[in-house]
Amino acid sequence: MRLPWSPQCSRAKPQTVSVFRARRGADPPSGVLRVDGWIRVPVRPGQTVTGALLCAGVLATSRSLKYRRPRGPFCLQGDCGTCLVRIDGRPNLRACMVEAKPGMEVESQNRQEQGAWDPNRLVDAWIGPMFDHHHFVLRPRWANQWMQTVARRLSGLGTLPDPPRWPTSTHEHRRVSAVVIGGGVAGQAAFAAISKTTRSAVLLDRRHPGHAVFGLYAEDGVVAAGTDGRDGQERLTTFETQHIVIATGTRPSMLEVSGNDRPGVFAAQGLAALLQTENLELAADAVVIGQPELAAAWGERLNLPWFSVADVAQIRGEQSVEAIELRDGRVIPAQVVALAEHPNAASELGRQGGAPVAWTEHVGFAIERDETGRCSSSGPWQLWACGAVTGVTGRDAAIADGTRVGSAVAQALLAEEARS
Amino acid sequence: MTAPTSALGSPSTPLPAEVDVAIIGGGVMGLSVAEHLAEISSLRIAVIERSYLASGASGRNGGGVRMQWGDPENIALMIESIQIFGTLAQKLGINTWFRQGGYLFVARNSASEAALVRSVELQRQLGAPTKVVDARGIRQLVPELSTEGVWMAAHNPRDGVVFPWALVWGYAQQAARHGVAIRTHTNVTRATPRERGFELELGTGEKLRAARIVNATGAWSGVLNRSLGIDLPNRAERHEILSSEPLKPFLDPLVVDLTVGLYVSQSTRGELVTGITMPGGHGRGTDIDLGQSLAFLRHLSRALIRLMPVCAALKVLRQWSGPYDVSPDGDAIVGPSPGVPGFIQLCGFTGHGFMMAPAVGRIVARWLARNETHPILARWNPSRFRGETLARRENLIIG
Amino acid sequence: MNRRTFLCRCEDVTVAELEAAVGKGMLTVEEIKRYTGLGTGPCQGKECLATLARWLLQRGLATSDGLEPFTARPPAEPITFAALAGQDPEELS
Numbered sequence: 001m002r003l004p005w006s007p008q009c010s011r012a013k014p015q016t017v018s019v020f021r022a023r024r025g026a027d028p029p030s031g032v033l034r035v036d037g038w039i040r041v042p043v044r045p046g047q048t049v050t051g052a053l054l055c056a057g058v059l060a061t062s063r064s065l066k067y068r069r070p071r072g073p074f075c076l077q078g079d080c081g082t083c084l085v086r087i088d089g090r091p092n093l094r095a096c097m098v099e100a101k102p103g104m105e106v107e108s109q110n111r112q113e114q115g116a117w118d119p120n121r122l123v124d125a126w127i128g129p130m131f132d133h134h135h136f137v138l139r140p141r142w143a144n145q146w147m148q149t150v151a152r153r154l155s156g157l158g159t160l161p162d163p164p165r166w167p168t169s170t171h172e173h174r175r176v177s178a179v180v181i182g183g184g185v186a187g188q189a190a191f192a193a194i195s196k197t198t199r200s201a202v203l204l205d206r207r208h209p210g211h212a213v214f215g216l217y218a219e220d221g222v223v224a225a226g227t228d229g230r231d232g233q234e235r236l237t238t239f240e241t242q243h244i245v246i247a248t249g250t251r252p253s254m255l256e257v258s259g260n261d262r263p264g265v266f267a268a269q270g271l272a273a274l275l276q277t278e279n280l281e282l283a284a285d286a287v288v289i290g291q292p293e294l295a296a297a298w299g300e301r302l303n304l305p306w307f308s309v310a311d312v313a314q315i316r317g318e319q320s321v322e323a324i325e326l327r328d329g330r331v332i333p334a335q336v337v338a339l340a341e342h343p344n345a346a347s348e349l350g351r352q353g354g355a356p357v358a359w360t361e362h363v364g365f366a367i368e369r370d371e372t373g374r375c376s377s378s379g380p381w382q383l384w385a386c387g388a389v390t391g392v393t394g395r396d397a398a399i400a401d402g403t404r405v406g407s408a409v410a411q412a413l414l415a416e417e418a419r420s
Numbered sequence: 421m422t423a424p425t426s427a428l429g430s431p432s433t434p435l436p437a438e439v440d441v442a443i444i445g446g447g448v449m450g451l452s453v454a455e456h457l458a459e460i461s462s463l464r465i466a467v468i469e470r471s472y473l474a475s476g477a478s479g480r481n482g483g484g485v486r487m488q489w490g491d492p493e494n495i496a497l498m499i500e501s502i503q504i505f506g507t508l509a510q511k512l513g514i515n516t517w518f519r520q521g522g523y524l525f526v527a528r529n530s531a532s533e534a535a536l537v538r539s540v541e542l543q544r545q546l547g548a549p550t551k552v553v554d555a556r557g558i559r560q561l562v563p564e565l566s567t568e569g570v571w572m573a574a575h576n577p578r579d580g581v582v583f584p585w586a587l588v589w590g591y592a593q594q595a596a597r598h599g600v601a602i603r604t605h606t607n608v609t610r611a612t613p614r615e616r617g618f619e620l621e622l623g624t625g626e627k628l629r630a631a632r633i634v635n636a637t638g639a640w641s642g643v644l645n646r647s648l649g650i651d652l653p654n655r656a657e658r659h660e661i662l663s664s665e666p667l668k669p670f671l672d673p674l675v676v677d678l679t680v681g682l683y684v685s686q687s688t689r690g691e692l693v694t695g696i697t698m699p700g701g702h703g704r705g706t707d708i709d710l711g712q713s714l715a716f717l718r719h720l721s722r723a724l725i726r727l728m729p730v731c732a733a734l735k736v737l738r739q740w741s742g743p744y745d746v747s748p749d750g751d752a753i754v755g756p757s758p759g760v761p762g763f764i765q766l767c768g769f770t771g772h773g774f775m776m777a778p779a780v781g782r783i784v785a786r787w788l789a790r791n792e793t794h795p796i797l798a799r800w801n802p803s804r805f806r807g808e809t810l811a812r813r814e815n816l817i818i819g
Numbered sequence: 820m821n822r823r824t825f826l827c828r829c830e831d832v833t834v835a836e837l838e839a840a841v842g843k844g845m846l847t848v849e850e851i852k853r854y855t856g857l858g859t860g861p862c863q864g865k866e867c868l869a870t871l872a873r874w875l876l877q878r879g880l881a882t883s884d885g886l887e888p889f890t891a892r893p894p895a896e897p898i899t900f901a902a903l904a905g906q907d908p909e910e911l912s
Binding site for chain 3: 081
C-alpha cells in the first residue's frame with residue numbers, strides 16, 4: 001500500500017530579496033533554469049545552482065526533519081548537507097556542487113504547501129526546545145501507531161529518481177605511484193613536488209566530477225573515487241598506490257548562536273569563496289557574527305559590520321534571515337549572516353586510513369603526523385598529510401608545507417625505486 | 421542541567437559486593453534477560469558492559485524482525501517475539517519504531533522456491549499469515565521491484581523492522597527501574613570459580629561475587645569462555661551493511677533476494693538499509709574485525725540494481741559492519757556450560773538474535789528464576805556439541 | 820544561550836536535547852550521536868562534530884585529550900550504486 005504525501009514543491013512566492021548579484025562586468029546570463037516548475041532563475045557561465053538561486057532570491061530549498069524549519073545552503077562547499085535539491089529528476093544533489101545549466105529543472109525537497117496557513121509553522125511554534133523523539137506520543141498504543149505513520153510520511157528527503165534515465169557507469173582501475181587527495185594550495189604544492197620525480201602521481205579534487213575520493217580501502221588495497229549522480233555518467237575509479245597524501249583542508253563549522261539554522265546564514269569562509277569564484281557581490285544587508293578575533297578578521301575582509309557571538313541574542317527571521325537581535329536590545333536588519341567560527345579539519349579520509357587525530361582549538365580534529373609528514377597507519381601504503389588538515393594555518397604556510405611533504409614523498413619514491 | 425542518572429548505564433554505577441546473577445554483555449540479549457529476570461524475581465542482578473550499550477551486534481544490525489523461518493521451533497519462537505514487539509514500546513517506555521510492513525522473500529531458482537514453499541506451509545500450519553505470491557503480486561507489493569528472473573515470493577505482512585538502539589535503551593531503562601545495576605565502560609578481566617559461584621575481577625580493580633554468570637557477549641564470547649576452560653564452537657563472522665541517502669517512504673516490506681542473500685528495507689527515517697552474503701565468505705576467526713570493504717559495496721550494488729533498478733541513481737550514505745556470532749548448526753547456544761554449570765551461555769545466535777531477544781529474554785529469565793524448562797532450551801543446550809557435527813536445521817538464515 | 824539553538828541542522832538536534840542526553844549518562848561523542856541522532860544525517864557530522872566537541876569542552880563534560888571523533892566510515896563523499904556497480908545495468912545478467 002502506498003502512502004500518499006503532500007506535493008513536494010511549493011507554489012508560494014520565494015524569498016524575493018536577492019542576496020547576491022553579479023559584479024559589474026561579469027558575463028551576461030546564458031539562459032535560465034526553473035525552480036519548482038515556475039521560478040525562472042538566470043544562469044551565468046561558471047555558476048553553481050546555489051549561486052544562481054541565491055542571486056534570484058531562492059534561499060530555502062528544503063525542510064528540516066523534526067522541527068520542519070526551512071533549510072538552505074550554509075557551507076557553500078559541499079559539506080553541510082542542507083542545500084540538497086532535486087535536479088532533472090535526480091534527488092538529493094548538492095546544489096552548491098552542481099554547475100548550473102540553462103534548461104535545468106530544479107526542485108525543492110520535502111517542502112509543504114506554503115501560504116497564509118502553513119502547517120509546518122505550527123509544528124515549529126508548538127514544539128518547545130526539546131523534541132524528544134524517544135518519548136513523543138508514546139501512549140496510548142493506537143496514538144503511537146498513528147504518530148509513527150505520520151513521522152514516516154514526513155521523514156525522508158528526496159523522492160525516487162525519474163525513469164527511465166538509469167545512469168550508465170564505468171569502472172577504471174589504475175596503478176599510480178602516489179595519490180594526492182585535495183586540490184587546494186597545499187595539495188597542489190605537494191603534487192608539484194612529487195611530479196618532479198615521477199610522472200605517475202595523480203591529484204584528485206572532488207570539485208572535478210569523478211574525482212571525489214570516498215574511501216581508503218586497505219582490505220581491497222585501493223583508493224576509491226567516484227561520482228555522486230550530478231550528471232548521467234557514473235564513474236568509479238580505483239587506484240593502487242604506495243603513497244597517499246591527505247591534503248583535504250578544512251571546512252566550515254557551525255557556530256552556537258540562536259537562529260543559526262535560518263536560510264541566509266552562511267559560513268564566512270564559504271561565502272567569501274563563493275563570491276570570488278562566481279564573481280558575485282552582496283546585494284543585501286549582511287553582518288558577520290562569530291568568535292571575536294575571527295569575526296573581526298572576516299568583517300574586515302568582507303567589509304561588513306561584525307558582532308561577537310556573546311553580544312548576539314538571536315538571528316531572527318521566518319523563511320530566512322531578517323534581522324539580528326543583540327543582547328543590548330538593538331535590532332539590526334540583515335538578510336545575510338556570515339558566521340565566523342574556527343574551521344574543522346576535513347580529516348575523515350585520513351581517519352579511514354588509520355591516521356591518528358588530535359583535538360585542536362583552531363581546526364578541530366587535526367591529523368597527526370611526524371616531522372617528515374608521515375602518519376602512522378595500517379594498509380598497503382604510506383599515509384602522509386599536509387596543509388590545513390594538519391593544523392597549518394595561512395596560505396603561504398600551507399604551500400610551504402605541501403612542498404616539504406611532497407618532496408619527502410618524492411624522496412621515498414626514489415629510494416623505493418633504487419631498492420627494486 | 422540535572423546530574424546524570426544511571427537509567428542507561430554509566431561508568432560509575434555502584435555495584436554491590438555480591439549479586440545472584442552477573443550478566444556480562446550489554447547488548448539486547450543480556451539486557452532483555454536482565455529486564456525479564458528483574459521483573460519476575462527478587463534476584464540481585466548486575467549487567468557489565470565493556471563499552472557503551474549496544475556497541476556490538478545489537479547496535480549494528482538492520483533491525484529486521486520476522487516469523488518467516490524454515491524450522492517450526494524458530495517460527496513459533498518468533499511468533500511469540502513479534503507479539504511482544506507489538507506493545508514493547510509502551511511496556512519499556514520508549515519509542516521503538518516497530519513497523520509491521522512485512523517481509524517479502526524472493527526466489528530466483530528451484531532450490532530457493534522449494535525452500536520458500538516448504539517454509540510457507542510450515543508457517544501457515546503454526547498460524548502465520550504468510551502467503552505465496554506470484555510476479556504480479558510482487559509488483560503490487562513493491563512496484564519498483566524487477567520481477568525478471570524471479571520465480572515467486574513469500575510474503576508475511578506481520579513481519580517488520582524496529583529501531584535497534586531504542587530497544588536496547590528501553591530494556592536497560594526498564595531493568596534499571598527494577599533495580600538492576602548497569603555498569604558500562606567496564607571490562608571483566610577475569611572470572612574465577614569459587615566455592616559457591618564465581619569471583620569477577622573488573623578492569624577498574626573492583627571485585628564482584630556472583631552465584632551465576634551469564635555470558636551475553638555474543639561474538640566476543642570465546643574470550644571469556646576459553647579463560648574458564650570452556651571450548652565451544654561458535655565463531656565470529658563479519659557481515660557488512662550500508663545505509664542510503666534518506667528518501668520519502670516508498671518501500672513497505674523488507675525484501676530478501678534469497679538466492680543471493682541480499683536484504684533491503686527502508687527505515688522510518690527514509691534510508692535504505694541493506695546487506696548481502698559475500699560469495700567468498702565472511703571474515704572469520706577469533707579477532708573481531710569491524711572494518712569494511714569496497715568489494716562489499718560493489719557486489720551489493722549489482723545485486724540491488726538487478727532487484728530494484730531505480731536504485732542505480734541512489735547514493736550510499738554510510739557503510740559499517742557487525743559480527744554474526746555463528747554457531748555451526750545455526751542454532752543458538754544457551755544454557756549451562758559443559759563442565760561449568762553456573763556459567764551460562766547466551767550466545768551463538770548466528771545473526772538473528774536481535775529479533776528473538778524479547779521471547780528469549782522471557783524464556784531464559786523463567787529458567788534462571790524458577791527453573792522452568794522450555795523445548796527450545798533443550799535444543800540450544802551447549803552440551804550438544806560432543807561427537808559428530810550437527811547439520812543446520814534452519815535454512816532461512818540471511819545476510 | 821537559547822536552548823532551542825540547533826547544533827545539528829540535518830537532524831534537528833538542539834542544545835536542550837544534548838543536555839537531556841548528557842543527563843541520561845551519555846558522555847562520549849559516539850553515545851551522544853546515537854541517542855540524539857546528531858551527525859547521522861546527510862552530512863554525517865561534517866558540520867556538527869566539532870561544534871559538539873566545543874559544546875562538551877565549554878561545559879566541562881570532556882577534556883581535549885579525551886575527545887574522540889565519530890568512527891570515520893566510507894563513503895566520505897556521496898557515491899551512487901550505479902558507479903559502484905561499475906558496468907552498464909543492461910549488461911547485468
